[in-house]
Amino acid sequence: MEDLKRTLKQLIIESLNLQGMKPEDIDDNASLFGDGLGLDSIDSLELMVLLERNYGIKIEDAREGRKILTSVQTMAEYIQQNTKAIS
Amino acid sequence: MTQPLYILSACAISAQHTYDATRFLDPVLSVNDGKLFMIDADYARYISPVAIRRMSRMLKAGITAGMKCLEDAGVKTPDGIIIGSARGSVTDMQNFLKDMINMKEEALTPTAFIQSTYNSVNGWLAMMTKCTSYNQTYVHRGFSLELCLLDAQLMLAETTEKKYLLAGGFDELTDEYYIIRDKIGYYKKQMPESQALLNHYDTPGSIGGEGASFFTVTNDADKASCAIHGLQMLLQPTSEALQAAMADMLSQNGLKNEDIDVLVCGMNGDSRNHFLVDPLIATCADKTTIATFKQFSGEYDTASGFGLWLVNYLFVHSCIPTETVYKQGTSDEINNVLLCNITISGDATLVLVKRNSLAG
Incomplete structure (x- = not known):
């Protein structure tokens, strides 16, 4: 799980081009949107594509997506439960 | 215009x-x-x-x-x-x-x-x-x-x-x-x-x-240093058409060739544009300084924007950077500037810019 979260943080930094940020700067439970990492709606689309490309997970339901994309912790838990492992 | x-x-x-x-x-x-x-x-x-x-x-x-x-x-x-x-x-x-x-x-x-x-x-x-x-x-x-x-x-x-x-x-x-x-x-x-x-x-x-x-x-003349008084776009003109358009634009503004203080010429170094550029330069009066810019900007579709920026620079600073001078003219004033851009595909644009005499 710890390895998964570290990889996920690195993927988030790369795909969202979070310049100057390192995986250790992102708290596992910090909110990705709003006051936490400050991501926006376009980033949420990028994160959904990230899950599809790297883990074969397709989020069809927007309400479910909001819960999954709450934090790195919730994303990692969902990936662990639903991995089809493309990469 | x-x-x-x-x-x-x-x-x-x-x-x-x-x-x-x-x-x-x-x-x-x-x-x-x-x-x-x-x-x-x-x-x-x-x-x-x-x-x-x-x-x-x-x-x-x-x-x-x-x-x-x-x-x-x-x-x-x-x-x-x-x-x-x-x-x-x-x-x-x-x-x-x-x-x-x-x-x-x-x-x-x-x-x-x-x-x-x-x-x-x-x-x-x-x-x-x-x-x-x-x-x-x-x-x-x-x-x-x-x-x-x-x-x-x-x-x-x-x-x-x-x-x-x-x-x-x-x-x-x-x-x-x-x-x-x-x-x-x-x-x-x-x-x-x-x-x-x-x-x-x-x-x-x-x-x-x-x-x-x-x-x-x-449209507020109060603080501007210069103004565009003429604008022409010519799709692959002949040399004669380009010169006629230039003469027409000057005439509409009560000007002649010898009234142009600076010709800012967007020549791009392409031998295929000789037939447009050479006669244009030949028609310039002795007093007209010819300045060029594409050796500094490179050629691209909206490179005339660099040219117009340079024209504005001439009016604001009241001087012509020596690096841009292709042919030095005798005029030491900058009141009427003609920007002529030539594209790689042989299209041409003319923009006549005059000093704003109404500036407050």
């Missing part, structure tokens, strides 16, 4: 120090690989960290040049935004197309697609300046910028109220785009040092360039 289009401010981001005009051509920046890329400006001054991280270089340059131009004019919210670009954001388009191929049209990211459109810069500028009025993009190859200026002039001619518009143009160079254009003969085979481009007029092709040039234009 029925009424002058006053230029209140100008800002360009280019391969030279134009963003900080106090450093213009000091030093001259030159390359020998035929690719004059823009110098990055202080993008973070106008664009938030959240937004800037997903923007391409061209998007950042376009927004920054537009915002600084408005700031220099003291205009917070313009009455319209009119921008021309022949190709839009090429980097974003390339990224999106590469993604489509690599991902077999599945799971495509939205950012590159959203920002690849020709009107991305307009949209961002409108949001940042809270401009909810007229917003237009012209995509018309070598005439894209001139059509913006014409549209601005027509819009301002319809009103007696004082209005301020942001008009400009941008185009981008990428390594891939250079390869494509090279294949269709846009660039020289033996690439000279860019600043010596015009010494190589005996071979076809030019050098690549890119840039963003913006102007705050208005």
Whole structure:
């Protein structure tokens, strides 16, 4: 799980081009949107594509997506439960 | 043109120090690989960290040049935004197309697609300046910028109220785009040092360039240093047609050849344009100084924006940078300047700019 979260943080930094940020700067439970990492709606689309490309997970339901994309912790838990492992 | 289009401010981001005009051509920046890329400006001054991280270089340059131009004019919210670009954001388009191929049209990211459109810069500028009025993009190859200026002039001619518009143009160079254009003969085979481009007029092709040039234009004569009085676009003219259009434009403004103090000539070093450029230069009076700029900007579809920025520079600073002088004339005044741009495909544009005698 710890390895998964570290990889996920690195993927988030790369795909969202979070310049100057390192995986250790992102708290596992910090909110990705709003006051936490400050991501926006376009980033949420990028994160959904990230899950599809790297883990074969397709989020069809927007309400479910909001819960999954709450934090790195919730994303990692969902990936662990639903991995089809493309990469 | 029925009424002058006053230029209140100008800002360009280019391969030279134009963003900080106090450093213009000091030093001259030159390359020998035929690719004059823009110098990055202080993008973070106008664009938030959240937004800037997903923007391409061209998007950042376009927004920054537009915002600084408005700031220099003291205009917070313009009455319209009119921008021309022949190709839009090429980097974003390339990224999106590469993604489509690599991902077999599945799971495509939205950012590159959203920002690849020709009107991305307009949209961002409108949001940042809270401009909810007229917003237009012209995509018309070598005439894209001139059509913006014409549209601005027509819009301002319809009103007696004082209005301020942001008009400009941008185009981008990428390594891939250079390869494509090279294949269709846009660039020289033996690439000279860019600043010596015009010494190589005996071979076809030019050098690549890119840039963003913006102007705050208005019908308010109060503070502008100069104004556009004539504008002509000529699709692949003959030499005779170009000279006739020039004579016609001067005549409509009560001027003759010898009244032109400076001809700012957008010759691009392509031997195929000799037949247009040589007779034009030959018709210039002894008093006319000929200044050139494509050895500094490179050739791109909206390179005339660099030329118009230079014209504005001449009026604001009342001097002609020696590095730009192709032929020194006898006139020591700068009252009437003619900008003539020649594109690689042989199209030509003429813009007559006069000193604003009504400035308060």
